[in-house]
Amino acid sequence: MKKVIMAVALAAGAGATMAEPMVRPGLWEIRVVRQTLNGQDVTALMPVAVQLLGNLSPQQRQQVEATFGKPVANVNTTQRICVSPEMAAGDKPLMPANVKCEPTTLNRAGDRATFEFNCKDQGRTMVGKGVSTLASESVATRIDMVMNDARGRYVMQNDSQARFIDTNCGGLKPADQVVREAQAAQKK
Numbered sequence: 001m002k003k004v005i006m007a008v009a010l011a012a013g014a015g016a017t018m019a020e021p022m023v024r025p026g027l028w029e030i031r032v033v034r035q036t037l038n039g040q041d042v043t044a045l046m047p048v049a050v051q052l053l054g055n056l057s058p059q060q061r062q063q064v065e066a067t068f069g070k071p072v073a074n075v076n077t078t079q080r081i082c083v084s085p086e087m088a089a090g091d092k093p094l095m096p097a098n099v100k101c102e103p104t105t106l107n108r109a110g111d112r113a114t115f116e117f118n119c120k121d122q123g124r125t126m127v128g129k130g131v132s133t134l135a136s137e138s139v140a141t142r143i144d145m146v147m148n149d150a151r152g153r154y155v156m157q158n159d160s161q162a163r164f165i166d167t168n169c170g171g172l173k174p175a176d177q178v179v180r181e182a183q184a185a186q187k188k
């Protein structure tokens with residue numbers, strides 16, 4: 001779920017229907033500023049979750065993974081991604097390889113991009129819309145989303161800030177390359 005939110009947030013800024021991309025290719029940092037779940041602010045719980053997950057013994061971690069049916073990833077409010085020149089010039093959001101999304105609408109006027117999405121990921125559906133305010137070295141995004149899974153229906157809001165770090169991504173692969181490699185591995 002977090003992968004979807006982060007991908008849509010930066011993709012809305014990177015996706016452009018104009019000749020001049022609104023964001024720069026290179027290393028970007030995306031930070032969750034605020035996240036609400038069913039009207040309750042859960043932003044402050046993220047650092048606690050990181051600490052709790054880090055303190056689990058291997059056996060406890062296996063128990064948690066068995067309960068949720070998937071590996072437990074560390075929860076983090078900040079993520080770095082590498083934006084390739086193709087991503088910066090593209091007109092389609094980049095989504096994780098295991099997430100299936102209906103064609104996302106993306107419209108841009110001036111420094112604002114609006115978008116809608118409808119995705120399926122591991123038995124969950126996510127339907128939402130958002131708006132990004134764009135500059136060449138920053139993107140502020142607000143996403144409103146409804147998620148349904150076997151446990152129920154959840155209404156989420158996510159506010160994030162992305163900022164350009166450097167033209168050099170260091171050892172980090174461009175996100176579009178990572179997605180292509182994951183898709184190729186799934187086909188094997």
